[in-house]
Amino acid sequence: MMYKAYQTFANLHNPVRMFAKASERVSTNWFGNFSLNPMQRLAAHYEQISLLGFTHTRPDFKIQSVMDSFGVEQPVTEELIYSTHFCNLIRFSKPNISGQPKILLVAPMSGHFATLLAGTIKTLLTDHEVYVTDWLNIRDIPLSCGDFDFDAYVEHIINFLQVIGPQTHLMAVCQPTVACLAATAIMSEDKSPYVPASLTLMAGPIDVSQSPTKVNELATSKPMSWFEEKLIGVIPNQFNGTGRKVYPGFLQLMAFMSMNPDRHAESFRKLYEYRVNGDDEKADVIHDFYEEYFAIMDLSGPFYLETIKKVFMDRDLANGTLTYQGRLVNPKLIKKTFLLTVEGERDDICGIGQTLAAQGLCSGLPGYRKSHHLQAGVGHYGVFNGKRWESQIYPVVRNHIQSAL
CATH class of the missing domain: 3.40.50.1820 (Alpha/Beta hydrolase fold, catalytic domain)
Known part of the structure; x- marks a missing residue:
């Protein structure tokens, strides 16, 4: 049930992220990269929204x-x-x-x-x-x-x-x-x-x-039965691995992020700040990191x-x-x-x-x-x-x- 609930939410949320990603590109391409341009600020917000979600597809290594x-x-x-x-x-x-x-x-x-x-x-x-x-x-x-x-x-x-x-x-x-x-x-x-x-x-x-x-x-603070009951999910029918028992990647990532929530919040704040101020090189570093970090596997x-x-x-x-x-x-x-x-x-x-x-x-x-x-x-x-x-x-x-x- 845990994995099925997550996947249902992801299926509903993904169109919003895709819309935000497309809108970010339109705002940037049409209205330029000027820090005082309201559309550029909107594009920076869209960028944040488009990043806030997990993918399950391996990115490219990008080593040429x-x-x-x-x-x-x-x-x-x-x-x-x-x-x-x-x-x-x-x-x-x-x-x-x-x-x-x-x-x-x-x-x-x-x-x-x-x-x-x-x-x-x-x-x-x-x-x-x-x-x-x-x-x-x-x-x-x-x-x-x-x-x-x-x-x-x-x-x-x-x-x-x-x-x-x-x-x-x-x-x-x-x-x-x-x-x-x-x-x-x-x-x-x-x-x-x-x-x-x-x-x-x-x-x-x-x-x-x-x-x-x-x-x-x-x-070491929980019995094995707790890990089996609370952290193990079953792959739903829409995937080739249907029926497999897994530790979902989204749980692992959320556990990692919960250790330093303030640091991640600050990174997203800086992403917006760098982008609207035209410091695209620094913004790209943050964007690329989270694009990779949010690509998860079970x-x-x-x-x-x-x-x-x-x-x-x-x-x-x-x-x-x-x-x-x-x-x-x-x-x-x-x-x-x-x-x-x-x-x-x-x-x-x-x-x-x-x-x-x-x-x-x-x-x-x-x-x-x-x-x-x-x-x-x-x-x-x-x-x-x-x-x-x-x-x-x-x-x-x-x-x-x-x-x-």
Whole structure:
């Protein structure tokens, strides 16, 4: 009933947003971009209205070129190289440059599409060939394709590393840090030739007992039955995934936004202010962010509930009880992969120390193969996107990968 009620509201609201978007374009095109023009003020209001709604379609990555390390603009190709029912493996490469280190960037399955990492990808492309897990919206996947759970997540990572080939560098942002560490441990135990050469874990919940955040406290303050009853919906008949149990993306996004409502309200105020004052460059930055941020995808219900149980409630990885296909995951068996953990000083989703915990779990690695970076002045999003990511965090990641070559 929850999902059906949401979709009914969305169906009624979408025409209003589409009208506002069209009216914004008409007002701007017909009456110009003059700050004192009343129609421009109206267009700015229409822009706000058109943004206030969720979409369930993946935006484009919009990466056509990048500046290489020598300051030369290089064209970028985007190519689908492998796919499953649940994910497309996308390769970004520079046709004029070959032989650069290969990175598998595992995007979080947490309510947003992989395009949220477009800025991360573009920066990594400066010196690397980048492969990205482009997770598909579960509400569009028929039940006949089977369920998606934690084991399926880890299996995808292992399979993708095999597809890409040896000497691939594995990088996880936020939620997939647990699955990526598990995949590396399993492959290390199996002495796979495709064990990642390096592993970069960024702002992820390896051990949520360290500096618990509001997100961690919510996950441990309710019984599993509460999550099943209150947060799991069923895909309605109008979609291919009808009948699937999911954690709806709109609930995840509203939870994220409720953590900083004043900041989001201020952003929309600034969007209007910048637009009517003719500061379109700043306005476009805000507009583009929310256009991406409000593009949401649902999560598999079984995967979401397992994550709550395994990662947040029972802390299986930190306690040494995490399993994959019935096998115990043992990070101590990681012997050769270079490990980098990255955290943000102001991260209100993954607190300081939660990702660093991976260093202690990987006790089989010698000290020279392990490093940690705590970035001052950034929150969760700033760890992998924005100016500090580009100027201060990325050089650390690049040097870490070079060390593993």
